Amino acid sequence: MVEWTDFERATIQDIFSKMDYEVVGPAALSRCLIVYPWTQRYFGNFGNLYNAAAIMGNPMVAKHGTTILNSLERGVKNMDNIKETYAELSKLHSEKLRVDPDNFKLLSDCLTIVVAAQLGKAFTGEVQAAFQKFMAVVVSSLGRQYY
Amino acid sequence: MSLTDKDKAAVRAMWGKISKSADAIGADALGRMLVVYPQTKTYFSHWSDLSPNSAPVKNHGKNVMSGVALAVSKIDDLTSGLMALSEQHAFQLRVDPANFKILSHCILVVIASMFPKDFTPEAHVSMDKFFCGLSLALAEKYR
Numbered sequence: 001m002v003e004w005t006d007f008e009r010a011t012i013q014d015i016f017s018k019m020d021y022e023v024v025g026p027a028a029l030s031r032c033l034i035v036y037p038w039t040q041r042y043f044g045n046f047g048n049l050y051n052a053a054a055i056m057g058n059p060m061v062a063k064h065g066t067t068i069l070n071s072l073e074r075g076v077k078n079m080d081n082i083k084e085t086y087a088e089l090s091k092l093h094s095e096k097l098r099v100d101p102d103n104f105k106l107l108s109d110c111l112t113i114v115v116a117a118q119l120g121k122a123f124t125g126e127v128q129a130a131f132q133k134f135m136a137v138v139v140s141s142l143g144r145q146y147y
Numbered sequence: 148m149s150l151t152d153k154d155k156a157a158v159r160a161m162w163g164k165i166s167k168s169a170d171a172i173g174a175d176a177l178g179r180m181l182v183v184y185p186q187t188k189t190y191f192s193h194w195s196d197l198s199p200n201s202a203p204v205k206n207h208g209k210n211v212m213s214g215v216a217l218a219v220s221k222i223d224d225l226t227s228g229l230m231a232l233s234e235q236h237a238f239q240l241r242v243d244p245a246n247f248k249i250l251s252h253c254i255l256v257v258i259a260s261m262f263p264k265d266f267t268p269e270a271h272v273s274m275d276k277f278f279c280g281l282s283l284a285l286a287e288k289y290r
Contacts, residue, residue, distance in 0.1 A: 034268040035275055052269050109252065113271065116256045117263035125179030125199055128256060132183060 002137050004079055011130040015115060016076045024118070025065030028111040030056045036106045042099055068107075075138050083141045090145035101143035108135040150276055155222050157273035162219045164265050165258060169216065172261065173208030174200065176253040184249050190242060211250070218281045225284035237288040244289060247282035254278065 033040050034052045043049060046060040055061055071089065078085045093099045112132060116123045150158070165172060178199030181188050194203040214232055221228020236242055255274060259266045266274075 031268045031271060035272040052267075056268070113256060113259045113266075116260040117266060120260050120263065123256070123260050125182035128179055129183040 001080070002082065007126065008130040008133060009079060011127050012076055012079065012134050015119070015127070015131060016073060019069070019115075019118075021069035021073070022062075022066050024111070024114055025067070025069035026056075026062035027065070028107065028114045029065035029068060030058070030061050031114060032107045032110040033061065035110060036103075039103055039106060042097065042103070072138065075134070075141075079134070082137050083144065086138065086141040087145065090142050093142055094146040101139075101146055104139040104142050108132075108139055111135065148276055148279065150222065150273075150280055154273040154276050157270055158219060158222060158277045161258075161265065161270050161274055162216075165262060166216065168261060169212040170205070170209045172254065172257050173210075173212035173215075174205040175208070175257045175261075176250065177208040177211060178204050179257070180250055180253040183253065187246055187249060190240075190246075215254070215281070218277070218284070222277070225280050226287055229281065229284040230287070233285050233288040236285055237290075244282065244286040247278075247285055251275075251278035251282060 033043070033049060033055050040049050043061070043064075046058060046064075048054040048058060049061075074085050075082050093101075112128070112135065115131060116128070119127070178201075181191070181197050181204070182199065188197055191197055191203070191207075194201075196203060198204070214229075217232070218225060218229060255266075255271070255278070258274070259271075
């Protein structure tokens with residue numbers, strides 16, 4: 001089981017409680033689709049992803065970005081049980097969506113960048129370490145049901 | 148994934164905006180790398196103080212960023228431009244090249260935190276490609 005320090009728990013709760021999911025979610029997903037364009041392979045039915053402007057203005061991207069953040073919140077609310085929290089989603093991503101699990105890390109890196117841009121100086125090394133540890137646990141849980 | 152003319156222009160433009168803060172960026176990036184990725188501390192056991200903002204960290208952050216500045220100036224041929232640095236990293240420092248990705252990520256995080264409006268997704272993709280190219284050139288002489 002993952003051991004969380006008090007600082008890590010407080011930091012994760014703090015970051016997510018202050019976050020506007022409808023801003024951060026779309027920003028992180030669209031950044032991922034722009035910075036790592038091969039990730040677009042999973043969104044063939046999302047319509048216009050032809051350039052950065054189209055991606056950033058795409059309502060389906062925005063909606064899905066928000067969905068992802070809402071899902072991350074479940075992990076935030078169940079930090080001692082993240083593996084179980086994402087068991088279903090892991091199955092979904094592997095068996096139905098067939099997403100290469102490497103992509104989870106790419107999206108996670110983009111989310112880190114978006115959070116860093118939002119928090120500025122407050123995104124210290126210690127805060128980054130806690131955030132990346134949380135994301136690493138989520139990413140690992142999402143990759144568990146692949147075989 | 149080589150750098151297009153658009154990428155090079157984006158990197159030069161970004162560098163123009165951030166170069167004045169290069170020392171601060173380097174110190175922050177290196178300092179947080181040592182905190183976020185503790186395994187990287189193994190390369191600096193000879194330093195008296197590994198905490199962020201310590202003298203050795205600040206000084207070395209400066210060194211790293213002058214390497215980045217060199218890379219920007221040699222962006223049309225990173226391999227030959229960074230040859231000497233590659234030899235140094237390969238034969239003397241022997242830093243595992245996996246760490247180049249780690250430090251690149253930390254540098255991008257710092258740029259995002261210090262220049263949120265300028266570090267757009269378009270700027271991000273070009274900078275990410277640039278650091279990939281830089282890391283590749285740095286690893287050129289390893290084997």
